[in-house]
Structure formats: structure tokens, C-alpha cells
Amino acid sequence: MSLCHKLEGIMNKFWWTNNKTLRGIHWSSWDSLCKPKCVGGVGFKNLFLFNKAILAKQVWRIFSQPRCLLAKTFKACYFPFTDILSARVGSYPSFTWRSICNARELIADGLVWRIGTGESINIWNDAWLPGREQNRVSAQHIMPNWTTVNQLIELETSTWKRELVYNLFDDDTVARILSIPISDGGGEDLRVWKHDGSGVYTVRSGYRVLNSAHLQVPTLTSPNEGVYISFYKALWSLDIPGKIKIHIGGCLIICCPILVI
Known part of the structure; x- marks a missing residue:
């Protein structure tokens, strides 16, 4: 960690100074520079x-x-x-x-189960619901008669037992379960990486x-934040020399911190 901090210090000094003998003024924190470009950062790596x-x-x-x-x-x-x-x-x-x-x-x-036969997946303990958040069933009362996901599947038709699912779970969980496709051939239950569409x-x-959790980059909740995101995306996609885009982005970080989410 100390080595990473030393390397980041060298990078930070190079960014803010224009003379090898001077320290320069660091107008913004290193964490701000490490934010993604679309939310007002420069996209530097936290090493x-x-x-x-x-x-x-x-x-x-x-x-x-x-x-x-x-x-x-x-x-x-x-x-x-x-x-x-x-x-x-x-x-x-x-x-x-x-x-x-x-x-x-x-x-x-970051692992979540991709359903095949459902025989290996515990309904109440394993992460198998789709999405990037709350992949486990939040149930106050666990039904011991139903333990694995394959008990919720109609094997002959490869469909969900809708009536049973509605009886066991709340409406939000039901909607998430019914959105999961079931292949006709079943297949093996696999654990995949949920933060990438390929599962890899x-x-x-x-x-x-890691960087989103470290910087606590918030989820968009208002139209104004959406405007800022669109602005920064448009800025970095301009067909102009990269040094000019970097200069503009750096000026915005210094002069307009309110735009940095």
C-alpha cells in the first residue's frame, strides 16, 4: 500500500506542477481525480x-x-x-x-447463481435473484418444506410454479423470480460474476x-444529476485533441466542484 501511495504521489505531482523544482498547488484531492470521467473525474487509477x-x-x-x-x-x-x-x-x-x-x-x-436445474441452489441462503443488489431472498419466515430452487420449477414444461411462488414470496421478489428464464434442457447450476453481462x-x-465503493459514487436520483452526467460524457466524446479535453476537465474540477457528483 505504501508503494502505491508513493507512485500516486509522483503521478499527482506531475499532474499539478509545471516545473520539476516546484511543488505546485494541488487544487483537488487525488480521490476526485480518480473518479470516472462521466461523473466529473479524470479517470486516474487508484493503484x-x-x-x-x-x-x-x-x-x-x-x-x-x-x-x-x-x-x-x-x-x-x-x-x-x-x-x-x-x-x-x-x-x-x-x-x-x-x-x-x-x-x-x-x-x-460479486457471485450470483445462474439457474440450470436449480438442484444446487438453496432458496433462502444463496444469492440467485437477478440484479446487482439484494440477490438473496429476504424472508422473515423460512419455509422448511421448500429448500432448493428446483422445487419451484415445473420440470415437464420448464416454467415456474407461479402459484407456489406467489404464496412464498412478496410481490417484488415474485417479479424478479418470474423474470429468470429457464432453459428446456436444464443444465448445470453455475455461479457467475454479476457485474458483467457475460458472467465472467x-x-x-x-x-x-471497488472504486465506486471507495469513492461512494451515488446512484442518480435527480434530473439535474443526469444533466451533469450527459455534460461530462459529451465533453469527453468531443472530436478535439485530448490535451484540450483534459485541460477543460481539470478547470471544471477546480472552478466548478458543484458539477462533480
Whole structure:
């Protein structure tokens, strides 16, 4: 972390100074510069979070490709009887293993079940509802007679048992469940990365999740915020030299902080 901060300090100094011998005035915080361009930042990388997103790529590789040499090696050394997400760090971990373990939380929090047969998915404990938020069923009373998702599916027609679903869940949950498509052939239940449409983890999507949580970038709630977003998108898409767009964006950060969400 200290190394990342030193590198960011060098980048920050280069951004704000025009003379090697002077410190210059830092008109805005580094976090503001690291915000996405569409919300008033410059899009610089937070190096610590970016490194964590890269490490999470290795976690995803071990998780999704258990037969690759990397996964077999780590499994034999550190988690022979469990999986990468449940493995313990251990007493004397290598630097590589400890670093990978620090990125597991990102992958674990971003996984959601993609329904095949539904036999492997617990209705009440697993994350299987679509969307990026609240993927688990929020039920005050768990029905012990219904435990796995396949009990909610009509196998002969590959459709949801609508009457049963309406009886077990609230209207919002019902709508989310009924929006899940069910393939005729069933297939295997898979855990996928919910922050990308392909279901596959990418460093870009992982960094976006980490950076949004770190900067607490809010969700748009008013028309005015939508105008600001449209303005910044239009600015960075102008067909003019990049240095001019960067100059304009920097001036807005300094002079018009109200535009920075």
C-alpha cells in the first residue's frame, strides 16, 4: 500500500506542477481525480484498488478453471479439501497466496447463481435473484418444506410454479423470480460474476466495483444529476485533441466542484 501511495504521489505531482523544482498547488484531492470521467473525474487509477482487481482475476481463474495448473498447485498446497473462497490463509502463507486471499472478498461478493436445474441452489441462503443488489431472498419466515430452487420449477414444461411462488414470496421478489428464464434442457447450476453481462470477471468491472465503493459514487436520483452526467460524457466524446479535453476537465474540477457528483 505504501508503494502505491508513493507512485500516486509522483503521478499527482506531475499532474499539478509545471516545473520539476516546484511543488505546485494541488487544487483537488487525488480521490476526485480518480473518479470516472462521466461523473466529473479524470479517470486516474487508484493503484491499490487496481492491484486488488488484478489479484481478483487470479482468484477467478482458480475458481472458474479448477483443472488449470495454477488451480491444481494452489489447491494441493493450501486448500485440498475445500475451494478457493472457503480456504484459510494458514500459518505460514507465501506472499503470493496471502495477496490472492486479500482479493477473495471481491469475487465472493460479486457471485450470483445462474439457474440450470436449480438442484444446487438453496432458496433462502444463496444469492440467485437477478440484479446487482439484494440477490438473496429476504424472508422473515423460512419455509422448511421448500429448500432448493428446483422445487419451484415445473420440470415437464420448464416454467415456474407461479402459484407456489406467489404464496412464498412478496410481490417484488415474485417479479424478479418470474423474470429468470429457464432453459428446456436444464443444465448445470453455475455461479457467475454479476457485474458483467457475460458472467465472467474482468479487471475492468472489478476495479469499477471497488472504486465506486471507495469513492461512494451515488446512484442518480435527480434530473439535474443526469444533466451533469450527459455534460461530462459529451465533453469527453468531443472530436478535439485530448490535451484540450483534459485541460477543460481539470478547470471544471477546480472552478466548478458543484458539477462533480
